[in-house]
Amino acid sequence: MKHTYKITGMSCDGCRSKVEKTLNAVEGVDAQVTLLPPQATISMAEHIPTETMQKALSAVGKYTIEMEGSHQKHSHQENAVEKKACCSSGVTHEHKLDNTHHVTAGKYYCPMFCEGDKVYDEPGSCPVCGMDLVTIEVTGDEENKSYLDLVHKMKIALLFTIPIFIIAMSDMIPNNPLMHVLDMKTWNWVQFILSLPVVFYACWIFFQRAWKSIITWNLNMFTLIGIGSGVAFIFSLVGLFFPEIFPHEFKNHSGQVGLYFEATTVILTLVLLGQLLEARAHSQTSGAIRELLKLAPTEAVLVENGVDKIIAIDAIKKGHLLRVKPGDKIPVDGKIVEGESTIDESMISGEPIPVDKKINDSVVAGTINGNKSFVMVAEKVGSETLLSQIIQMVNDASRSRAPIQKLADSISKYFVPIVVGIAAITFLIWAKFGPEENALIYGFINAVAVLIIACPCALGLATPMSVMVGVGKGAQSGVLIKNAEALEKMDKVNVLITDKTGTITEGTPSVEKVFSATNQENDLLQNIASLNQYSEHPLAQAVVDFAKAKNITLITAKDFESITGKGVVGTVANKKVALGNKKLMEEVKATVAEALENQIVAEQKLGKTVSYIAVDGIAVGFVTITDAIKSSSAAAIKTLMNQGIEVIMLTGDNKNTAQAVADQLHLSSFVAGCLPEDKLKFIQKLQAEGKIVAMAGDGINDAPALAQADIGIAMGTGTDVAIESAKITLVKGDLQGIVKAKQLSHAVMKNIHQNLFFAFFYNVLGIPIAAGILYPFFGILLSPMIAALAMSFSSVSVIANALRLKTIKI
The missing domain is CATH 3.40.1110.10 (Calcium-transporting ATPase, cytoplasmic domain N)
Structure with a gap:
């Protein structure tokens, strides 16, 4: 026998692994545990009490297990504050579990996914790589606070960096007026004093992140920035305080050591500018989620004893009668019990044509009422509403990782040590073969340029940014993607298995x-x-x-x-x-x-x-x-077949009915009289032949086939079962949604490949130039400051390319 259990208390992949190992240690249990959703699928020869498994889990952490769908509640889960110690870091988090609110607030994650799907309750930086944590559900206040903090630091950095830059470049001004005010030695001390706020306040976070990345050996862009700018700053300090220890190669014609306070501060300021632009661009990738959040009204009109009363959205309970006035947003999911109207459901289904609604028709939270008033009964409230499920699904999918990300991860693991090695070799080559008088200076400058220009951040962001924008675009078009893996696999699908009733046809006689x-x-x-x-x-x-x-x-x-x-x-x-x-x-x-x-x-x-x-x-x-064929089915099937996808209909109906539908739609093949297990075996047979199979069904009767298929596509109105059982859910529930999903998948994967190519090509081209490969031929060297500018904009370029997905038509 096989059962599905709900697991609570897991906050990262380490937790998931511990829970799975613990459950499998229980005699007679064969468990597979997933983090999203947090559940365990357990096979057992004979029934094992839940209490037995709970006892095992309690011994290794604050984890709970209960049968999926059970109404059993634990006292610590009801509107309480639960403290969890994450197994991978020992960090204690506080989670306020509020079952009445429809959106889980205050969750943050690392955009580089250093700890898998782990989330945090407070904003800040990743304890592993130091990157700024990104909020799952973007609110204006949180986003604005982070952005304004960067703006403030940018102003400080500019205030002190610009004077340093002018002082350092004064030699290029005719007659050098600054030298008439103070001598160069004094100006060097001025540069040092002005650099302190930049290094130890505005940009100190970069050194903190670099240190974290080194001690955790999770090397990233901040490792290179910290080493490069840190070496330049320390070199300048030593040159300012102890100039006598340096050989004559490091000294200019006046006998003073050439200092790099301007290079340090300009590099750090440019990196800070990149972070500022990246924060601004990154926030735009969450635009779809913010738009969905805006759909939820904050108030509703309760009809009680014949009297209308305005109440907060969180106060609505099942069975409440609610009046929806012209132009109002539907507060929760329910049915019309009095009146009729026309409702704009475009933000849920992606279809622009308003839908006529009458008594007993269902209405969905967040959709917009037309020019008539009606009374509805609340059936689903809080997190049960379709809108809340869509928001949660988009959040989860936005943070999921596509299989192609493994390529970037593998490269990033070795990237920083290789770059440090290249920087060291660059210094040695220039020191050995560079111009006699300034060989060490050339070696030092070019080594710093190599460290600064290399940008693993662009490589790390290439996939997540495209996935985030693509998932949001899909949600706005009525295509709900459960995870990034589904988005990637959908592009490879070459066979579509489709049910007949409710999928190709209307599903109602x-x-x-x-x-x-x-x-x-x-x-x-x-x-x-x-x-x-x-x-x-x-x-x-x-x-x-x-x-x-x-x-x-x-x-x-x-x-x-x-x-x-x-x-x-x-x-x-x-x-x-x-x-x-x-x-x-x-x-x-x-x-x-x-x-x-x-x-x-x-x-x-x-x-x-x-x-x-x-x-x-x-x-x-x-x-x-x-059972009429949906008007959109013929066009959708024709489009899919033109794209090289084989469309096969499997139905439980009789052969005559199936033949009639297949002939009308020009299907290449069909199988009639199928039971659920027949559909499952048919898909397994296709997969054994090497086919990538998508299965479209209603998400309930076709659950085994949906689970077996490479991509399960639930057709319908976005019910709980449909969203949970499939990797893609089509809100409107017709085959045109599959066409949209296929086009979206192709566009996202193309975008990811563009980003990865750009990140690879940038480093392949940039690192040799920074090392000075053009100098022997053209006399061109890349200043560390220019390298910093190029590095900062590489990440922004990746995000900007991902944002183009918002404009595609599907």
Whole structure:
């Protein structure tokens, strides 16, 4: 037997690994644990009490386990503050667990994913690499505070760096007016004093990050910046205080050591500028999440005892009646119980056409009401609403890692040591073969330039930025991506398996026509609709709806009886009416003319559901009921097939129905009469042939196939089960969403490849130039200050390229 359990208390991949190892140590347990979502899938030969597994977990940490879907609650989980010690760092975090709020606030993560999916409650820097933590759910205040802090430090840095730069460059000014005020030795002391606020305040964070990266051996861009600018600053300090220890190669014509306070401060200021621009650009990648957050209203109108009262959104409970006025946002998920309106659902489904809604129709939080007022009943509140699930899903997907990221990770691991080695070799080569008088100075400057220009940050950001923007773009278009792996795999899909009912078709039966052998269709429709008004069967409801649409008045029926598996009988207008299949006709001993029988058989061969109609023992007509093909299905399938994707329909329907649908859509193949296990085996067979398979289904009946497929695509209205069971969920639920997902995936992967190429090409080109490879041929050297400028803008360029995904059309 296999069960799924919910795990709480995990905050990083180390926690996940510990929980999995602990559970597998329990006799009879075979467990697989995931962090997103936080759950364990456990196989066991015979039932093992949850308490047994909980006891094992409690022995290794503050982890809890409970059966998925269980309503069991732990006292420390209800609106309490829970302290967790992360197994990988020993850092204690406080998590306020508030089950009433629809958005989990205050979570931060490292954009370089140094500790996997670990999140933090407070802003700051990553304890491993020193990068600024990025907020999962961006709020204006948090984003503004971080940005303004960088702006303040930038102003300080500029205030002191500009004078240093002017002093250092004064030799280039005719007659050097500064030398008439003070001598160069004194100006060197002025540069030193002015550099202190830049080094030890405005840009001190870079040295902190460099130190962290070295002691944790998680080497990154700050390692290189810290070493490069730190060496230049220390060299200048020693040259200022102890000039006599330096050989004559380091001294100018006046006998003074050449100092690099201006190089140090300019480099650090340019890096700070890069961080400022990066922070501004990075915030734009979270634009989709912010737009989704804006959809949620803060207040609602509660109807209580006939009186309207304004309440906070968090105060809404299931069963509350809420009035939605013209132009208002729908506060929570629910159904209309009074009135009707037209609702703009574009921000959820991505479709611009407003949708007509009437009594008993569902409405979704965050969508916008038209020009009429209505009353709705709240059915899903807080984190249960579709909008909250979308926001959470986008957050999780934005932080997930694509498999292609492993390439960048592998390179980054060795990148910094290689760069340091190249810098050392650069110094030695210049010291040995450089100009006789200044060989050591050339070696020193070029070694610093090599350290500064190399930028592993651009390499590290290449994938996450594209994923974040792409996931947000998908959410705005009604395509919900569960993780980056799904985004990458979707681009490789070459076979699409699709269900029929509810995927290709509408999923609801509708009457195509009513045939009367006596040309009295309206009278016949009135009889069968009046009879069916007492039935709860979906086919009966389709007949009633068809009659109402034609303004047929329903009359009273007597002696109504529903005969299971056959149909219904009763008396309408003093006539005995029977509606059902051939078995019912035989039971009521109705006479069926040969010509009518032939017509019915012809309709059935087209894959339609046909019910006989008998009045007073004589079959006088039939009603044809179909599950209409969605208007978008044909165009979507044609587009996918033109892209080289094989589309195969697997359905539980009979062969005639499946054949009719397949012919209409020009499908290459189909299989009828499929049970869930048949679909699973079919997908396994395709995968064994090396195919990359996507499966589109409703997320419930097709759960085994969705799980087996390389990409499971849930069609529907974004129910809880659909979002949890599939890697991609299409909010609107038609095949055009798959076309959008495929186009989005291709665009994101192309963008990632562009970013990776740019990051690799930049370093392949930049490092040799910084080392001085052009000097023997063209006399060109790259100043460390120019190297710092180029390094800063490389990361910004990667983010800017990722932001282009916001403008693509899918």
